Amino acid sequence: MTLSSYLALDLSADGPAAGDLIAGVERERGRSTVALSRPGGATAESPGLFTPEMMRWYQAHVAPVRQGALAEARGGFEADRLPSGQPGFLREAELDRVDQSLHENLKSEREAFYTASVGELNAEIARLGADYGHKSAEHGRDAHELKPVRYVAVLVILGLIEGLVNWDSFLKIDWFTPAYALAAFLAVAIGFACSSHYVGLVLKQWSETFSGAAPRHVKREALTRLGFGVLLFSLGMALVYYSRNYLIQIAVERAEALGQPVGFGLYLGLFGAFAANLLFYGVGVAWSYSSHDAVPDFAEERRRLDTLKRRRLRLYGKQLEPRQRQHLLAARKDSEQVERRDAEQRLKLRNYGAHRDRFEQLQTADARALALLEGYRSRLIDAGRGAGLNVTFAYDDPSRPEASTHVDLTPDAYALSPLRLAYR
Structure with missing residues (x-):
């Protein structure tokens, strides 16, 4: 033709x-x-x-x-032929050659990168993506996004407040050194914070977990979390009761020694401390309840998937992108060289x-x-x-x-x- x-x-x-x-x-x-x-x-x-x-x-x-x-x-x-002996060329064909070579190099670099550097990572992303996509389709929505830093920060603040509510009573126990008082303070703060997390999480996912469709190990894990949360709450309240009761006993003994009546305000302080602890604990449970997704492991799968994608993107920017920039720069230089050669042959060919x-x-x-x-x-x-x-x-x-x-x-x-x- x-x-x-x-x-x-x-x-x-x-x-x-x-x-x-x-x-x-x-x-x-x-x-x-x-x-x-x-x-x-x-x-x-x-x-x-x-x-x-x-x-x-x-x-x-x-x-x-x-x-x-x-x-x-x-x-x-x-x-x-040019005076140099080199044959002439079609400018557009040479520019296409540069473009074709560039994209072949880019393709080869990507294939090598995704095979050697992120092959297993891609497989894990694909598996998690399929699982997450199935759950999203089943529930007709994306998972509730939990912001870990903000979530933990609120629980820590609530736990510290509960510890501070009881700090004075810990310091007044005779046989408590300052180190013991600090340990009791941290135990109450950490215990109530962790208990709020576990109890709120289990309550939020109760219907999905115990509806009958969930696997047995999921139910077992939920009961374990609930039991651990109740245990931490009980131990924390026991420590609060001991410290407050210790103060009351000392006050009663002092009043009896002085022949003074024991005021009702003394016992009111005990109930006030309990009420304050229960209030902040309830706020912690409510925070945990509102922050988690009702479907077990749904938000965790989303967070894990997002984490792996960010990791892949970092690897891409660190390893693949610099090599691709080199090919793009080389192609730009080759294209400029084609333009210069064409300008020369326009005058001499x-x-x-x-x-x-x-x-x-x-x-x-x-x-x-x-x-x-x-x-x-x-x-x-x-x-x-x-x-x-x-x-x-x-x-x-x-x-x-x-x-x-x-x-x-x-x-x-x-x-x-x-x-x-x-x-x-």
Whole structure:
């Protein structure tokens, strides 16, 4: 096939080739997701951003004729020599070569990175992602997001308040040294904080845990947490009771020795201390209850999944991204070198103008093919909208600075993306 054959190809809007292309709309219109060919590193045989039907039509009707025409256009440049003895070249074909080499290098780097550095991490992310996705679909929502720092900080503050409520009584126990008093203070603070956490968590997940559908080990773990929480609460209250009762006994003995009556306020202080501890403990349980998700392990799976994704992203930025930047920088330099070489051959290559005229004829034929393809794209987008579908157009781009190469385009974004035929 020659350039004249390509120019003579019937690419009219009412021709048989156009009819074959438009017929593809019926085969693609019912899809909610339409895969596109990768734009980066596109070749003359496989252009970028084509749907499967567009690619089928192009490779059946255009590519066989265009390849011969492209070879003729490139061959005209390569047949002439520069004064240095180097053959001429088609600028657009050389730029496509640089782009294809770049994307092959980027793809190889990603494959090596995800195989050697994060292969196991990716497998774990995929497993957790599948489990979390199943639970999200089952419950119709995402997991409640627990903010660990804020959650623990509130429990610690409530625990410290409960310890401070009893601090004076710990200091007044005769046989308590300051170290013992501090130990008792910390025991009450930590014990009540941990107990609030466990009791609130179990109460929040009670219906899901003991509904009958939960595995036996989940129920056993919940009962263990509840028992541990009750034990910590009981020990803390016992320590509070001992310290307060010790103070009352001393006050009673002192009053009897002085022949004074024992005031009711003494016992009121005991009940007040208990009430204060119960109040702040109840606030801690309520905080734990409101902070957790009602589904066991649901929030934990989300947090674990997010943690692993952040870890992968850090590895990506530390290991893969610098290597990709090197390839991008090298490709930019190669492209600049192509432009300088083309500027030189524009002045020194014999018949440069005639070769460019021949190439522009090829571009004219390309424009006719692209016009049909763009018309098909518009029809496909309109068909999806007419059917009430929220269509997504998706492709992979290994040059993206994110961990994922997946790219989704809305119909409007796809309609604005330029279609192009490569020259190599």
